[in-house]
Structures are given as C-alpha cells and as structure tokens.
Amino acid sequence: xxxxxxxxxxxxxxxxxxxxxxxxxxxxxxxxxxxxxxxxx
Amino acid sequence: xxxxxxxxxxxxxxxxxxxxxxxxxxxxxxxxxxxxxxxxxxxxxxxxxxxxxxxxxxxxxxxxxxxxxxxxxxxxxxxxxxxxxxxxxxxxxxxxxxxxxxxxxxxxxxxxxxxxxxxxxxxxxxxxxxxxxxxxxxxxxxxxxxxxxxxxxxxxxxxxxxxxxxxxxxxxxxxxxxxxxxxxxxxxxxxxxxxxxxxxxxxxxxxxxxxxxxxxxxxxxxxxxxxxxxxxxxxxxxxxxxxxxxxxxxxxxxxxxxxxxxxxxxxxxxxxxxxxxxxxxxxxxxxxxxxxxxxxxxxxxxxxxxxxxxxxxxxxxxxxxxxxxxxxxxxxxxxxxxxxxxxxxxxxxxxxxxxxxxxxxxxxxxxxxxxxxxxxxxxxxxxxxxxxxxxxxxxxxxxxxxxxxxxxxxxxxxxxxxxxxxxxxxxxxxxxxxxxxxxxxxxxxxxxxxxxxxxxxxxxxxxxxxxxxxxxxxxxx
Numbered sequence: 001x002x003x004x005x006x007x008x009x010x011x012x013x014x015x016x017x018x019x020x021x022x023x024x025x026x027x028x029x030x031x032x033x034x035x036x037x038x039x040x041x
Numbered sequence: 042x043x044x045x046x047x048x049x050x051x052x053x054x055x056x057x058x059x060x061x062x063x064x065x066x067x068x069x070x071x072x073x074x075x076x077x078x079x080x081x082x083x084x085x086x087x088x089x090x091x092x093x094x095x096x097x098x099x100x101x102x103x104x105x106x107x108x109x110x111x112x113x114x115x116x117x118x119x120x121x122x123x124x125x126x127x128x129x130x131x132x133x134x135x136x137x138x139x140x141x142x143x144x145x146x147x148x149x150x151x152x153x154x155x156x157x158x159x160x161x162x163x164x165x166x167x168x169x170x171x172x173x174x175x176x177x178x179x180x181x182x183x184x185x186x187x188x189x190x191x192x193x194x195x196x197x198x199x200x201x202x203x204x205x206x207x208x209x210x211x212x213x214x215x216x217x218x219x220x221x222x223x224x225x226x227x228x229x230x231x232x233x234x235x236x237x238x239x240x241x242x243x244x245x246x247x248x249x250x251x252x253x254x255x256x257x258x259x260x261x262x263x264x265x266x267x268x269x270x271x272x273x274x275x276x277x278x279x280x281x282x283x284x285x286x287x288x289x290x291x292x293x294x295x296x297x298x299x300x301x302x303x304x305x306x307x308x309x310x311x312x313x314x315x316x317x318x319x320x321x322x323x324x325x326x327x328x329x330x331x332x333x334x335x336x337x338x339x340x341x342x343x344x345x346x347x348x349x350x351x352x353x354x355x356x357x358x359x360x361x362x363x364x365x366x367x368x369x370x371x372x373x374x375x376x377x378x379x380x381x382x383x384x385x386x387x388x389x390x391x392x393x394x395x396x397x398x399x400x401x402x403x404x405x406x407x408x409x410x411x412x413x414x415x416x417x418x419x420x421x422x423x424x425x426x427x428x429x430x431x432x433x434x435x436x437x438x439x440x441x442x443x444x445x446x447x448x449x450x451x452x453x454x455x456x457x458x459x460x461x462x463x464x465x466x467x468x469x470x471x472x473x474x475x476x477x478x479x480x481x482x483x484x485x486x487x488x489x490x491x492x493x494x495x496x497x498x499x500x501x502x503x504x505x506x507x508x509x510x511x512x513x514x515x516x517x518x
Contacts, residue, residue, distance in 0.1 A: 013494045014408065014426055017378035019502055037378070037502065039295075039494035040420040041410045041461050 002030025011037040043356035045306035045364045047511065050473040051240035052101050052129035054460070055137045055232050055323060055347040056092075058085035059198035059205070063221060064329035064344070081332060082201040086341045088133045089119040096411045099458040100348065102127025102473045106409070106455040114413055115340050125168070128473045129239050131346070134199055138206055139164045140231045141197075141224075142181035143174045144280045149223060150181055150197070152206040157182025169238050172282060181206070195220040215265045225325045229260040230273055232349035233322030234280040240318065240351040241281060251353075252314040254278040254288035257301035258322040258349075259464050261292055277320050286318075295463030296493030297321075298350070299507040302469075305354040306364040306509075316355045321469060323347025324462045331461065334418030343414045348465040352472050360514055362479040362487075368395055368510035370490075378496075378504050384430050387490050387508040389438065395510075399435040402453060402510075403484035406471035407431075408492065410457045427490075428454030467491035472511075479513045487511045 007030045011018030018037040025032050062071055062081070071078040091097060095114045099106045103126035124131045132140070139160035142150045152160065161178040164170055185206045189196040193210035208227075211218035233256070241248050254274045261269030274288030291301040298321055305317040325347065332342045357363065370391035376382050392399060405428065412422040432449040435441035441449055459466035468489040478484035492506040 013378075013492065013496075013504055014380050014423060016380075017502070017504075020377075020379055037494075037496045037504075039463075039497060040418070041295075041408070041415060041423055041463060041466070 002028040005030045006033045007031065008033055009035040011035070013037060013039040042310050043312065045309040045354050045366070046357050046361035046514065047364060047472060047476055048353050048355050048358055048361045049240055049244040049246065050128060050352040050476050051236050051243065051350065052127065052470065052473055053232060053236040053239055053349040054097055054100060054129070054131040055235070055349070056088050056131060056345060057134055057137060057325070057328060057347055058342070058345045059134050059200050059203070060228070060325060061085065061329040061342055061345050062198070063195065063224060063325060065326040067329040067332055068221070070333070080336055081342060084336055084341045085201055086345055090341070091346060092122055092124050092131055093117045093119045096413070096458040097131055097346065098122050098126055100460070100470060101129045101131065102477070105474055106458040109456055109458060112413060115343060128243065129236065132235060135160050135205070136164055136167065137231065138197055138199070139178045140173070140235065141227055142178045144231045144234055145177070145227060147211065148181070149209045149211055150206060150227065151183050151185060151188040151209070152178070152181045153185035153204070154182045156185070156205045169242060172238050172242065193220055195224060212264070217263055217265045217268050226260045226262045226273065228325040228347060229258045229322035230276055230280065231322070232347045233258060233273070233277045233320045233351070236322070236349035236351040237277055237281040237318060237320050240353060246353065248282040249285050251278065251283040251286045251316050251318050253305070253308060253317045254283060254286050255301045255305050255317060255319050256288065256290035256321070257298040257319055257464060257469070259295070259324040260322070261290070273322070274320065277322070283318070293505055294493030294495060294497065295467045296491040296506050297464050298467065298469035299489055299491040299509055302352070302354070302364065302489070303366070303369050303507060303509055306366055309354050309356055310366055316353060318351060318353050320351045321464055322349050324464070327462055331414060331418035331420070338417040340417060344461055346460050348460045348462040348470065350465055350469045350472065357514070360480065362476055362511045363514060365510040365512050370508035372504070372506040374503060378502065380430055381434065383492060383504065383506055384427070385434060387506050388431055388488060389434055391508060391510065398440045399431070399438065400440055402486050402488045404455070404471070404475065404478065404487045405431055405453050405490065406468045406475065406487060407490035408457070408467060409455070409459045409470055410461050410466045411459060412457050414461050422457070424454060424457040425450065475511050479511060482513070485513045485516050
C-alpha cells in the first residue's frame with residue numbers, strides 16, 4: 001500500500017516507536033525518508 | 042545485610058509564572074511573535090490560583106490522586122487550600138527569586154534594591170528561614186535594570202511585567218555557562234534544596250547525618266570541557282547544610298530517579314552509607330512547554346511550576362516501606378522500544394521472578410503527568426495509556442478478565458497529578474503517597490516504574506527504564 005511513496009515516520013515513546021513504524025512501512029513497499037521517535041511529555 | 046527503607050519523603054512546588062518565559066519552548070516562540078508573547082503574559086496564573094489547583098495539592102500530599110475532584114481542575118477559585126500542605130509546600134515566585142540568590146555561590150543573581158529587602162524580609166518569616174543564607178539575598182540587591190542590560194544577562198520578572206532582578210552569564214564565552222543555562226541549573230539547585238530542607242526539617246533529621254546525596258534532576262551541569270560532567274547533588278547537599286555528605290548525579294532522562302533510588306538503597310544495603318538522600322530539583326526548560334495548546338483552548342499557562350522531590354533511604358526502622366532490591370526491573374537492550382515490551386520488562390518480569398501476580402500490586406506509579414496539561418497539546422492522557430497497557434499485559438497473562446480492565450486502571454492506577462516535569466512525574470512524585478499508604482495499611486505493595494527517552498540525545502534509538510517494588514514493612518519478604 002506504500003509502494004512508490006516517500007514516508008516520514010514520527011513515533012512516540014509511550015506509543016509506537018519510529019523504527020517499528022518504519023519497519024512496517026518498508027514491508028508494505030514504502031520508502032522511509034525520515035524516522036524519528038519523540039517524547040511529548 | 043540491612044533492608045533499605047524509605048524513611049522520609051518530601052515534595053515541593055515553586056510557582057514561577059515570571060520565569061515561565063525562560064522555559065525552552067516559550068523562550069523560542071515568544072521572541073519571534075509579539076502577539077503570542079502578549080497572549081502568553083496575559084494568561085499566567087496568580088499564586089492563589091496555583092495553590093487552589095487540585096493537582097498541586099495532590100502533588101504535595103494533601104490528598105491522594107484518586108481523591109481528586111472531577112475535571113476540569115483549571116479555573117478553580119481560591120478555596121482555602123494552603124501553600125503548606127502534605128509533605129511540602131508551594132513556594133511563591135518572589136521567595137524563589139530570593140532562594141535563587143541564597144543558593145547562588147557566585148553572586149550572579151542580582152535583585153532590585155527594593156525587591157532584595159522585601160524578599161529577604163519575607164523569607165525571614167519562612168519556616169525554613171534559619172536554614173537560608175538571607176544575607177546573600179540582601180547582598181544581591183542593586184540595579185536590576187542595569188544588570189539585565191549587560192551583555193548576555195537575562196531579566197528575572199515577577200509575573201507578567203515586573204522586572205525584579207537579573208542573572209548574569211557565568212562566563213563570557215562558554216556556551217555551557219550562559220545566563221539561561223546557568224539559570225536552569227540554579228533553579229534546579231534551589232528547588233532541590235527546598236525539597237531537601239523540607240525533608241530534613243519536617244522530619245527532624247540532622248543534616249550532618251546524611252552521608253551521601255544522589256541527584257536525579259534533569260539538569261546536567263558542567264562547563265564546555267565537560268558539559269554534563271558536573272555534580273549538582275553535592276551543591277544541593279552543601280546548600281542544605283549536609284556538612285558530612287558527598288554526592289553525585291545519576292542521569293537517565295526522566296527515568297533517573299528510580300535508578301537513583303535503587304543505587305541509594307544498594308549503598309545502604311551494602312553498608313557503604315547509612316543515610317542516603319535522593320533529590321530532584323525542578324526543570325525550568327520544561328516550564329511552558331505546551332503553552333500553545335493551553336492558549337488555543339482558552340486555558341491559562343498550566344506549566345508554571347517547578348516540581349521537586351526528596352527522599353531518604355536508610356536501614357530498616359521497623360516501620361517505613363522497604364525497597365525490594367530483588368524486585369528491580371530493568372529495560373534490557375534486547376527488549377526493543379515498543380511500549381508493551383518495555384512494560385513487560387519493567388512491570389511483569391520482576392513480579393514473575395518473585396512469584397507475584399500483577400494483582401498483588403496495589404498501586405502502580407508510572408508517568409503520572411497531569412492530563413489536563415498534556416491533552417490540549419495533543420499528547421493524550423499519558424498515565425491512562427500506560428495503565429491500559431499494564432492491564433492488557435495482566436489479561437494476556439491470564440491474571441485479569443478482559444472486562445475488568447477498567448477496574449484495574451481505576452483501582453491500581455490513578456489520575457495523573459504531576460506537573461510535566463518528566464523526572465518528577467515518571468514515578469518519583471508518588472513516593473510520599475506510597476509511603477503513607479504502605480504505612481497506614483492502605484496498600485501492601487507499590488511498584489514504581491520510570492521510563493526515559495534516551496533517543497532524544499541522538500546516541501541511540503533506545504529508550505530505558507527501571508522499576509522497583511516498595512513493600513509495607515509488615516509484608517513478608
């Protein structure tokens with residue numbers, strides 16, 4: 001579903017971390033342009 | 042080997058609406074948007090409003106977080122609650138400017154001439170007055186406007202617009218000693234000193250009996266050759282009159298207080314030291330961090346306080362809650378960084394090891410950020426999210442029925458009540474409540490779980506955390 005898409009990944013410490021989302025995006029055919037995990041508290 | 046216990050705990054808040062503009066977020070956003078600055082300065086709370094704010098009373102220990110009234114909490118009228126409550130106090134801003142001067146060993150904090158006299162008089166009536174160097178406060182008096190205009194200096198305001206002092210840079214070219222960095226560090230020192238003094242004085246503890254102080258605050262002090270290499274703990278020990286103490290800081294982002302507690306307990310258990318204090322001052326950079334969300338929703342700037350805590354670890358006194366060193370949970374590298382995995386490593390694995398189930402824990406304390414602060418900015422209800430994760434793990438282990446998740450969250454969790462001062466909210470803020478409940482029989486076991494966002498330092502994608510069990514002194518080991 002992400003084929004030929006460039007994806008910016010923002011993860012969250014208490015939710016889903018960036019690398020985990022990025023791995024899903026890649027497995028769905030997307031190209032991860034940027035990955036970061038942030039803490040919002 | 043003596044069993045370590047937490048024999049005392051204190052909590053302190055400092056209302057700093059005037060300093061809020063020096064929080065990291067406001068300092069960046071307000072400088073480039075005068076309209077936003079005006080809105081910000083027009084949305085600061087009064088001291089009376091800060092005292093009346095129910096989560097602050099819960100933080101000080103006047104009520105348990107589960108006894109908090111229904112939200113909204115903001116907007117409560119002054120209600121007779123006092124600034125001295127529970128195991129601590131909420132200090133007003135003018136007194137705090139005096140405290141900054143009192144613990145400033147290098148004379149960099151300057152106050153206006155009138156303010157210095159007035160604040161010294163006011164602090165002279167404070168219950169901790171005899172422990173404060175009020176001569177330094179008076180000596181700090183001078184021309185605040187002139188100092189604020191010096192190169193690199195930073196103005197110190199009371200409320201929205203009254204310039205009451207200024208802080209000079211600590212070095213003319215060292216980026217680790219600029220006025221804003223120095224102010225952050227000094228605010229951490231001053232608020233930690235307040236919490237430690239409350240701990241000592243309110244519990245009749247001889248400062249000279251403290252042998253070691255571990256700092257678990259967020260500020261990493263130092264100079265350009267060792268930016269985070271300093272030791273705020275010993276400076277706090279000195280400021281609080283702990284003449285026989287040495288100390289060191291433990292850094293681990295917001296998780297630091299629990300490793301600090303575990304290290305303190307280990308030192309006591311090993312017989313290295315008899316009395317070890319853990320202190321954590323407030324984080325000025327985090328003040329006002331979510332102000333845009335608050336203003337957007339017509340709320341006052343709710344992140345206008347510094348939070349500080351202190352606790353004392355010593356050998357079993359037959360009464361105080363024990364720190365179960367065999368219960369320490371760590372977040373190993375291999376666990377990865379998904380929240381369920383982290384919680385499994387921190388909350389579940391240690392209980393499995395001890396043969397305990399998740400329902401054997403009466404209170405879980407983790408990420409107790411006040412949701413009224415986090416939700417307007419889109420960060421959601423952080424503690425509730427974590428409690429649901431814990432409940433889901435209990436269901437997965439067959440220890441909880443799915444339909445009882447809500448009860449688990451309500452009965453073993455609690456509403457977030459701490460200011461968004463990460464290291465304070467992560468679990469440390471619950472220690473006074475845990476002590477009270479474990480001593481009066483309301484609870485037998487409390488698990489403290491703290492997490493830290495290591496990835497923010499850009500050295501690793503990892504996060505980290507640590508947990509530890511506090512147990513009633515009567516409970517079987």
